[in-house]
Every structure is written in C-alpha cells, then in structure tokens.
Amino acid sequence: MESKNLYHCENLEFNYFSGTQIIPALRGVSTEVNLGDFVCLSGPSGSGKSTLLNLLGMIEPVQKGVMTFKNLRISELSEAQKNHLRRHELGFIFQFFHLMPTLSAYENVEFFLLRQGITKLEREQRVKQALESVGIWDFRGQKPLELSGGQRQRVALARALAKKPSVIIADEPTASLDQKTGREVVDILLELNQKQGVTIVLASHDPMVIERSPRKLSLRDGKLT
Numbered sequence: 671m672e673s674k675n676l677y678h679c680e681n682l683e684f685n686y687f688s689g690t691q692i693i694p695a696l697r698g699v700s701t702e703v704n705l706g707d708f709v710c711l712s713g714p715s716g717s718g719k720s721t722l723l724n725l726l727g728m729i730e731p732v733q734k735g736v737m738t739f740k741n742l743r744i745s746e747l748s749e750a751q752k753n754h755l756r757r758h759e760l761g762f763i764f765q766f767f768h769l770m771p772t773l774s775a776y777e778n779v780e781f782f783l784l785r786q787g788i789t790k791l792e793r794e795q796r797v798k799q800a801l802e803s804v805g806i807w808d809f810r811g812q813k814p815l816e817l818s819g820g821q822r823q824r825v826a827l828a829r830a831l832a833k834k835p836s837v838i839i840a841d842e843p844t845a846s847l848d849q850k851t852g853r854e855v856v857d858i859l860l861e862l863n864q865k866q867g868v869t870i871v872l873a874s875h876d877p878m879v880i881e882r883s884p885r886k887l888s889l890r891d892g893k894l895t
C-alpha cells in the first residue's frame with residue numbers, strides 16, 4: 671500500500687545570512703503533511719511562513735534538521751533531483767500570480783507541460799481539464815492583463831494543477847485579491863481538496879482563509895505554537 675505520508679519535518683532550522691548578520695527564520699519546526707491534507711500555515715509577518723514553504727518547495731536547502739518528501743531525505747538529493755521533483759511533483763501559486771504576460775491563459779498553463787515533453791494530445795487534455803476545474807476555460811484565449819485578479823489566480827492554479835502535482839504550495843494566495851474574490855479562490859482550493867484529493871499547503875494571514883482551512887498550523891518567531 672502506498673504511504674499516506676508526504677512530508678516529514680523534524681527540527682527544521684533555517685537562517686538567512688545578510689552581510690555579517692544571521693537572521694533566524696525557523697527555529698526547530700517539526701510536523702507531518704499527509705496526502706489529502708489541506709494545511710494552512712498562519713502567523714504574523716516575519717514568523718517564517720514563506721521560509722517554511724520554500725523548504726517544502728525545495729527552493730531553499732535544508733540547513734539543519736530533517737525533511738523527507740515521499741520518504742526521500744531531501745538533504746541527500748542532488749540539485750538535479752530536486753529540480754526534477756519541483757518540476758513534476760510540486761505545484762506553486764503565489765500572491766502575485768507570476769503568469770507570463772505575453773501568453774494567453776491557455777498558453778500559460780501549457781508552458782510547463784511543453785518543457786516536460788508531454789505529447790500534444792495529452793497536453794491538450796490536461797490544459798482543458800485544469801482550466802475547467804477552476805472554472806476558467808471560457809477565458810482561455812485572454813492574456814493576464816485582460817483578466818481580473820481572481821481570474822489570474824485561477825489560471826495560476828490551473829497551471830499548477832496541470833502538472834498533476836502531489837501537492838500545491840501556495841504562498842498568500844488571496845493577499846492581493848478582494849474578500850469576495852479571495853473567498854472564491856478558497857472555494858476552489860477546498861473543492862479540489864475534497865473532490866479530487868489534491869494536497870494543499872498554504873501560508874496566509876487572512877482570517878477568512880485560516881478559519882476555512884481544515885488543518886491549521888500557527889508559526890511565531892520561527893516556531894510552531
């Protein structure tokens with residue numbers, strides 16, 4: 671039987687180095703994330719939310735402590751292996767969407783798949799399914815500037831979903847949206863989690879998001895409280 675465990679984190683510590691200064695961002699974080707979880711990391715600005723997501727996203731290295739992803743010990747992987755996992759297993763969404771302005775919604779979603787060498791037919795199926803699952807297929811021909819903030823975030827989400835990732839990592843996905851639109855984005859995330867079993871780890875300090883998240887972790891000064 672396949673293991674339910676996706677991430678295992680044990681005593682993670684992380685420092686930033688700025689000139690001669692050492693800035694501690696994580697001071698011993700231990701937790702687990704299982705497949706099918708919907709976890710919200712909350713905490714005030716500077717508490718280490720983005721840093722922890724960056725470790726989970728293999729964007730920052732494990733400096734101290736242990737992190738495993740699907741039972742692989744991350745500190746033992748090469749850059750190429752981590753790149754491969756990032757590309758195939760992890761989907762990211764961000765506060766400011768990070769879409770490519772010259773590409774249509776459709777092309778933004780297709781872009782990663784092109785790089786993965788997925789066949790045309792499969793690409794078409796995946797892009798359509800992803801855009802439909804976030805309710806934005808009808809806007810596929812429009813470029814990011816021709817879409818509202820909420821629509822842009824849906825395109826970003828479709829782009830992440832089209833990879834069929836093991837987890838979606840979302841850093842403040844509603845922070846640049848108004849309340850109503852933010853609520854709609856959370857509706858979609860909850861639906862993807864409940865109906866398709868998509869695993870979601872997000873960071874947010876938005877009370878609406880925290881309240882509606884099935885599992886909550888709270889960070890303060892680099893520690894889970």
Ligand SMILES: Nc1ncnc2c1ncn2[C@@H]1O[C@H](COP(=O)(O)OP(=O)(O)O)[C@@H](O)[C@H]1O
Pocket residue numbers: 686687688693694695713714715716717718719720721722
């Ligand atoms: N690139 C960086 N260089 C130096 N310090 C950083 C950097 N990114 C974050 N920090 C510091 O690390 C701590 C945690 O930041 P962060 O993980 O961004 O918190 P949050 O996402 O909860 O606001 C803060 O003290 C922040 O100032």
Ligand SMILES: [Mg+2]
Pocket residue numbers: 719720721841873
């Ligand atoms: Mg942050």
